Amino acid sequence: MQSKPKLRFWGSEAASGLLMISPTAIYAILLLAAPLAMIVAYSFMTDGYLQIIPRFQLCNYVGECHSYKDVNGVLTEAQTYKGVWSDPLALTLMWRSLLVSMLVTAVTVLLAFPVAYYVSFYVSPSKKSLWLFLITIPFWTSYLIRVFLWKVILGTGGPINYGLLELGLIQEPITWLLYNLNSVVITLAHAYAPFAILPIFVSLEKIDRSFLEAGRDLGESPFMTFWRVTLPLAMPGVISSVLIVFIPTIGDYVTPSLVGGPEGKMVANLVELNYKKLDNYPLGSALAVSSMALVMAVSLLFLFMNRRFLKGNKR
Amino acid sequence: MKGGWFRGYTIFYLIFLYAPIVLLPIFAFNNATTVAFPLNGFTTAWFGKLWDDPALHHALKNSLIIGCSAAVISTCLGIFASRASSRYAFPFKTPLMGLIMLPLVMPDIILAVALLTVLLGIGMPLSLFTVILGHVLVCTPFSIAILSAAFQSLDQSLEEAAYDLGETPISAFRLVILPLVLPGIISSLLITFTISLDEFIMAFFLAGNENTLPVYIFGQFRFPQNVPVILALGTILVCLSIALLATAEYFRRRGIAKTGGKDTGGFL
Numbered sequence: 001m002q003s004k005p006k007l008r009f010w011g012s013e014a015a016s017g018l019l020m021i022s023p024t025a026i027y028a029i030l031l032l033a034a035p036l037a038m039i040v041a042y043s044f045m046t047d048g049y050l051q052i053i054p055r056f057q058l059c060n061y062v063g064e065c066h067s068y069k070d071v072n073g074v075l076t077e078a079q080t081y082k083g084v085w086s087d088p089l090a091l092t093l094m095w096r097s098l099l100v101s102m103l104v105t106a107v108t109v110l111l112a113f114p115v116a117y118y119v120s121f122y123v124s125p126s127k128k129s130l131w132l133f134l135i136t137i138p139f140w141t142s143y144l145i146r147v148f149l150w151k152v153i154l155g156t157g158g159p160i161n162y163g164l165l166e167l168g169l170i171q172e173p174i175t176w177l178l179y180n181l182n183s184v185v186i187t188l189a190h191a192y193a194p195f196a197i198l199p200i201f202v203s204l205e206k207i208d209r210s211f212l213e214a215g216r217d218l219g220e221s222p223f224m225t226f227w228r229v230t231l232p233l234a235m236p237g238v239i240s241s242v243l244i245v246f247i248p249t250i251g252d253y254v255t256p257s258l259v260g261g262p263e264g265k266m267v268a269n270l271v272e273l274n275y276k277k278l279d280n281y282p283l284g285s286a287l288a289v290s291s292m293a294l295v296m297a298v299s300l301l302f303l304f305m306n307r308r309f310l311k312g313n314k315r
Numbered sequence: 316m317k318g319g320w321f322r323g324y325t326i327f328y329l330i331f332l333y334a335p336i337v338l339l340p341i342f343a344f345n346n347a348t349t350v351a352f353p354l355n356g357f358t359t360a361w362f363g364k365l366w367d368d369p370a371l372h373h374a375l376k377n378s379l380i381i382g383c384s385a386a387v388i389s390t391c392l393g394i395f396a397s398r399a400s401s402r403y404a405f406p407f408k409t410p411l412m413g414l415i416m417l418p419l420v421m422p423d424i425i426l427a428v429a430l431l432t433v434l435l436g437i438g439m440p441l442s443l444f445t446v447i448l449g450h451v452l453v454c455t456p457f458s459i460a461i462l463s464a465a466f467q468s469l470d471q472s473l474e475e476a477a478y479d480l481g482e483t484p485i486s487a488f489r490l491v492i493l494p495l496v497l498p499g500i501i502s503s504l505l506i507t508f509t510i511s512l513d514e515f516i517m518a519f520f521l522a523g524n525e526n527t528l529p530v531y532i533f534g535q536f537r538f539p540q541n542v543p544v545i546l547a548l549g550t551i552l553v554c555l556s557i558a559l560l561a562t563a564e565y566f567r568r569r570g571i572a573k574t575g576g577k578d579t580g581g582f583l
Contacts, residue, residue: 017403021411024396024455028415031452035429042432052436115328118321133564138332141556142513144532145549148542149335152342157351159338193332244420251422253516258536268424275428275520285432288425 043285048075052281059083060286067280081283084290090270094291097250097267098298100181104188105246109238111189112196116237119197120204132201139194144254150187151259154178179261187255192248196241203237204230235309243299250295267291336553343546350542361547371548374531377443378512381527385450386508392451393458393503394496400459401466419456426452427520434521441523449517454507461506465499465570498570505563509556528552 043060046053047067059065061083069078084090119131152158156173164170215225253268274284342350346358400412430449477487515529535541
């Protein structure tokens, strides 16, 4: 659009646009931006039982903290606890969550790519949306019940163990499938599958098919054509898949609680514990902020490593 | 048939995707209290038990109230945002849209504790209303994703023609734009309702003493003897979701065909 001389603000396109978006934007600012800012602020404050004492401190992150209790109007020290980065349990859970997210992302995106490739390159155009619909349906059905059913599938009385026992391939049920990181990764890879397939599919659809023919005409093998033409052009989709799977998985609560067992617990379980049972909001906030910061750092590093694929693809 | 290997792999992958959903009715009709193989005969008793559980009915009522409210509010907010982003250029467009779409990638638990902190900070008691506030936040980005496709394929000259024929912006919207994007709106209502009905984390943190259907289901998982009933409930919910989604998909496609756009497929 040509730049017009600046007229009065009201009645201009900018004003109409801002006015139009204002209900949604105000909602997001009040109920999303402000709350997020608030947990960052809370993570620097002091825990008083059932209240927050607005006293700035860093000990929710490093060092040792005291929580206070109101005894006849006087704040008295009640408990000491360790900050997130000084607490071995919190550190273990954060690193484990990061590891699980990375594993889930790698597994999900690698398994999803051929599916997106098949639907984009081999399915006839009229049937593509049907295939995508089939792929997305499981995602929309009750998440809790799907996770619970993975517990059944991987459990000792599940179809895998029952089948192997009946076939005589094993004498005793396999127990290493459930209540550890394996089950968490499998369940999350299942839950996030459509999120990985769709962005890759969209970027594969955008590839001009004549580029591939050109590659083949110039004597490249099918594999080299894929490696040197298709894959680099599909990278923006792969990158969005990676981020859209990686960022939410670190905060997953249901899967580690139902199929994780004691060695599969993740950071969300500790956040929940601090918010609901221990009622220590500052520590819970510090945990939430720390894990988000960790995720953001890894995501930015990943984006930086792949920056050459994103040039000229600004959306 | 081209792509034989890929086809085989994709079918295998679909089996992986559908495995839990296929097992669900098998165990819901299985005549045993433990959810395990071998199966023990056919029964509809678990479905019968759904009728005499008042706690379940209460949770269902709550979920329906929340689902309908969240669907209507988030679709309205979605209409404003997708109309603004597809029709106008305005300052701070990218950061504002980024903020609005943020819940799509944020872990739900972060959104939930952040909202919880603010609500308790301003002294608002937890209730169904606070769950609705949270669900609207989660549902709006999905609504925008669906509606943007409908608004973007809209031909702007239709609207200009309406102005030239003497319509006001409001009547032009009602008479010209609304009928064209209506299928997208219906699709958005159905999808956001489905998301809200299934959303657990927000409700878990923000419902206070109330129960929603997923919170009730999560609670029942602690009692192994109640699990078959939950699987019966799950079977009904999955059928309901598939029906809602198929309807939504039908309207979404019709909407795109109506405005003359090209189907890019998928909701996301």
